[in-house]
Amino acid sequence: MVMKVKLYSLLVLICLLITSCGDDDTSDPLQSKESLVGSWQLVEQYISPGGPTTWKTVENGYIVTFNSDFTLQDFNQCKEGTYTIVDSLLTIDCTSSMSTSELDLVYSLEFESDNTVVLSNDLCIEPCIERFNRVE
DSSP states (O other): OHHHHHHHHHHHHHHHHHHHOOOOOOOOHHHHHHHHOEEEEEEEEEEOSSSOOEEEEOTTOOEEEEOTTSEEEEETTEEEEEEEEETTEEEEEEEESSSSOEEEEEEEEEEEETTEEEEEOTTSSSOOEEEEEEEO
């Protein structure tokens, strides 16, 4: 009898463990998009001008605006363009304001808070990370 109780308890425990496991990925691209909508000002850059990498304060950084219709204005060298967010990747498609070439820029997107976002360009040889604060 004791053996049956132990076996039954073990089976219940295994069933609970199996059914409690699931996909915990709750990232919703629309939620990220909604969080990104608005104007953001560049305030810091994590760069290495050939030496140690450190955060540098940016005075009067440019202001980028992400609209709810997936368009944007004034992103770095893009006057206007479109963007998408999939998982934590921000992709920007635009025409360079310095030439007529089309740009397809991809950044890792991290929200440090409701008012601070960090963009990382993983294609750089040295770290290329920018921190933006929401403009009210």
